[in-house]
Amino acid sequence: MKKLYIETLGCAMNERDSEHIIAELTQKEDFRLTSTMEDADLILINTCSVREKPVQKLFSEIGVFAKKRKEGAKIGVCGCTASHLGEEIIKRAPVVDFVLGARNVSKIRDVLDKKGAVEVDINYDESSFTFGDFRNSLYKAMINISIGCDKQCSFCIVPHTRGKEVAIPADLIIQEARKAAQSGAKEIMLLGQNVNNYNDNGRDFSDLLEMVSEIEEVERIRFTSPHPLHMDDKFLELFANNPKVCKNMHMPLQSGSTKILKEMKRGYTKGWFLDRAFKLREMVPDVRISTDIIVAFPGESEEDFLETMDVIEQVRFEQIFSFKYSPRPLTKAAEFENQIPKEIADRRLSTLQRRHNEILDEITDATKGRVFEVYFEELKSGGRVAGRSDNGFMVMVEGSEELLGKTKEVLIEYPRRTALHGKVID
Ligand code: SF4
Known part of the structure; x- marks a missing residue:
């Protein structure tokens, strides 16, 4: 071989x-x-x-x-x-x-x-192609629900590398989810560039979530990435009310300035983003919201940057993936003239990360003494096992492979930014 x-x-x-x-x-x-x-x-x-x-x-x-x-x-x-x-x-x-x-x-x-x-043909349509079922994890399964992206955000190379958006038929997705869950993957992660823009002959993403949740063996459903533009009430209500849908939402903000969002061609405003985030927090008090932010996009003024900081203060994201803008070939923004000098970009990124770490410390400390239901999925060094709470905190306990694939209640004793450490109580 x-x-x-x-x-x-x-x-x-x-x-x-x-x-x-x-x-x-x-x-x-x-x-x-x-x-x-x-x-x-x-x-x-x-x-x-x-x-x-x-x-x-x-x-x-x-x-x-x-x-x-x-x-x-x-x-x-x-x-x-x-x-x-x-x-x-x-x-x-x-x-x-x-x-x-x-x-x-x-x-x-x-x-x-x-x-x-x-x-490298990006028009090649392999959406109906059925692959074998190799998975890196026995306990969770990633399933593509769409390929490509039609959005054309001005900073993003993905539409040029993955091509036009194609929805994979819902029936194929359900078949794959059922097969994975029956072989032990109780957690299903649905993947796509804009999952909540999914549409298969009138069946939208909320319908798809509902269908996956009807598979008896599926216990948890996650997805990445949703687009803030498509977070309509139907989607938020399904997210809030379906007990199998994990309460961890990724909301890629990119910028808090409506002016910059327009330049980025994101299709929403700061007001829309805040409205959706507040509604989410109100409907699901324990939700963890993560986001992506780009600082120093071409033309970003100090005021624009402060708008982003304002969204961080108001939403208090539990996780932020933050980056300095870097021009990518084939994208519109790479041709913009008003690129931001490196020293300013560095300063903005460190200001953002410093403030977010303070917020994160408060969020993390508040988990001490709380109990989370954790689905264990990975052995770590030093006799520890890692899993995730329903709302997406990484949780570690002492234990062995017996815990893998099981959901247990864990009391948090030592919360850290990267993971919450605790002990199994049930
Ligand atoms: S950032 Fe996301 S939505 Fe925008 S073009 Fe890239 S993949 Fe599509």
Whole structure:
């Protein structure tokens, strides 16, 4: 048997794409997975190009892999950077055997033995393609509900790497969820670039959540990423009232300034975002809200930045993924003239992160002595087991694999920013 080593960068969509690639190669070809790159006959790098750094990292990584690989081992580059750089990758790094775009995962077996193959067509529609069912976790299952994105946010490269938005038929999704849940994955994570824009012949995302929740073996449903623009009342009510839908909402704000949101082409205002966040907090008092924020978008004034800080004060997000704006090729914003100097961007990012850490400390400290229902899914070093509360806190307890796949009540004793530590009481 040949050995496959795969490195996955970026988001949950990429993780799921890697699972699909592994399924194709281990179930339809003669491969098995290895975690040692030096032993592999095929080395795959599943790349991300949402920010600049992972792209730079790709070429240094190819160099390292080329030096350390065993003789004759092939190197393939997949994912979003593969889509946007295409054959440029092989020109810059001729050791690469093939390039496979994020929308072309189902072609992995076609390119395997074709030195120099480049498959990066973003119009290729593989939405009806049924993959094998390899999963990295026995306890939770990621399921794609759509591929691509039609939004064209001015900073984002994804529409150029994953192509037009296509909804995967609801019946296929339900079949996949049922199969995963019956084999032990009680938690289902629905994936898409704009999950709550889902529409399969009139069945919207709320309908889909309802359908998944009707599968008896499914205990928890999560999803990523929803778009604030599509957070209508029907969606928020379903989120609040369906007990299987976990009370952890990702609301990517990006900026708190309506002027900048317009430049970003996000389609909502600061007022709309706050209205949705307040409604959510009112309907689900224990909800955890996470967000993404970009500081120093071109043209962002100090006042615009303060608008973002104001949203942080008002919403008190439980988690923020914050970044300095970085121009991405093929995007509109990369051509904007009023780019923000690095020192200002650095200062804004550290101001935001410092304030958020203060808020986070207050939120974290308030969990001491509370009891959460935790679904355990991963063994950690030092005899600990990790899981998540319904509302998304990472929780750690002492224990063994007996806890995996089970939901237990945990009393929080030592809350930390990165994880809440406690003990199982039931
Ligand atoms: S919604 Fe905007 S940020 Fe999200 S993937 Fe689509 S274009 Fe990118």
